[in-house]
Amino acid sequence: MPAAMLWLLTLVRIRTALDRERAPVLRATFFAALACTLFIPAVYNAADPILGGRNHVGLALVIAIMVSFWQFHTATVLAAISGQVRRRHHLVRGRLALALAGTCVVAGFFSSRVDVTNQNLPLAYGSQPGMQVFLWMGSAFIIWVCADAALTCFRFLPRMRSRTFKSGFGCFAAGCIFMALALGNRLLLGMLEASPAYGNPWLGVLNWSFAILETLAVILVSIGLVLPRFRESLGLLRRNIRSRWLMVLMTPVWRRSSTQRKYLLRNRWTPLLDPVARRVTGHLQRRVVEVRDAQLRGLTLLPRDRVLVNQAEQLLQGH
Incomplete structure (x- = not known):
């Protein structure tokens, strides 16, 4: 033994x-x-x-x-x-x-x-x-x-x-x-x-x-x-799960911000599979950047969406 x-x-x-x-x-x-x-x-x-x-x-x-x-x-x-x-x-x-x-x-x-x-x-x-x-x-x-x-x-x-x-x-x-x-x-x-x-x-x-x-x-x-x-390890697991869940919750606002393909950082064929992708942190960061970029172009976020984006940014910053 x-x-x-x-x-x-x-x-x-x-x-x-x-x-x-x-x-x-x-x-x-x-x-x-x-x-x-x-x-x-x-x-x-x-x-x-x-x-x-x-x-x-x-x-x-x-x-x-x-x-x-x-x-x-x-x-x-x-x-x-x-x-x-x-x-x-x-x-x-x-x-x-x-x-x-x-x-x-x-x-x-x-x-x-x-x-x-x-x-x-x-x-x-x-x-x-x-x-x-x-x-x-x-x-x-x-x-x-x-x-x-x-x-x-x-x-x-x-x-x-x-x-x-x-x-x-x-x-x-x-x-x-x-x-x-x-x-x-x-x-x-x-x-x-x-x-x-x-x-x-x-x-x-x-x-x-x-x-x-x-x-x-x-x-x-x-x-x-x-x-x-x-x-x-437990902290990393919690962070991973929370990142994936935030990506799921952010999908509607992200899709509204990504109507114009020329503004996307990357043209992906399967964006809806990002929450189950391997490198979840990179995908979450890309979505936050694309939403913020859309805000600069005039996109108005709903209060709930604004909270989600802020939470995602805090998670990416390690808070």
Whole structure:
């Protein structure tokens, strides 16, 4: 379920790929979806032999998770911090943390003997020093990113006026906290499984709670990313519908203003289909211009028509 949600979120945001401010979210969701997909046992076991059968999929999975959280951190900084100096400071700090943690993760992995494919690296190879560096540095980086992103969101909340944006940032921060808890759950589970007291009663609780924490984290982060754009999309939808309705209401006065074809800006064969046309704003603006032009030539507008034209002009001006 988390992988499917993240792939869907990636597809929804793919049009932001070239937007400098919004592209980090797209990259974050892509790498998170990739990591969740690789974490599926069937995918992990099928892909690892292709890469040599030495758990290289596990390395790719951890790197994908780290890059994903780094991009989430970048997106949070870009959205919450407006000052260029502070923003640059946070971004540089994130890059340095990723470089340090990534170097340790790669070095720890290749210094360990992980010859047999096993999705549960902490349990199978956690006793090796290199694998401990691999696991703990990757986990520490992700937990730091989650904590820093959540703290940045909570600091930014009091300055936000829009309830939609507040809810979105709050959900994102809560999702980061749940993700940190899920990762801590996984680390604790690995430690207990590797301990002599393998029959610890907490193992069952940790096993089923991990899936819940992970799912909650993905859901909350997804909601947090969608909510701020939902209000904008809803506003655009309302504007689109109102533009089309105004075009329908303006049709009689527009037809009276367009009796002389030589004054039309464009001789269209199907003017009555304009309300359902694709570029409704352009058609509405053209009709307003043609009506105003007819007024200059002596056309008298009825009070109702005058109100409609004024409303159309205000809508086109963004009011």
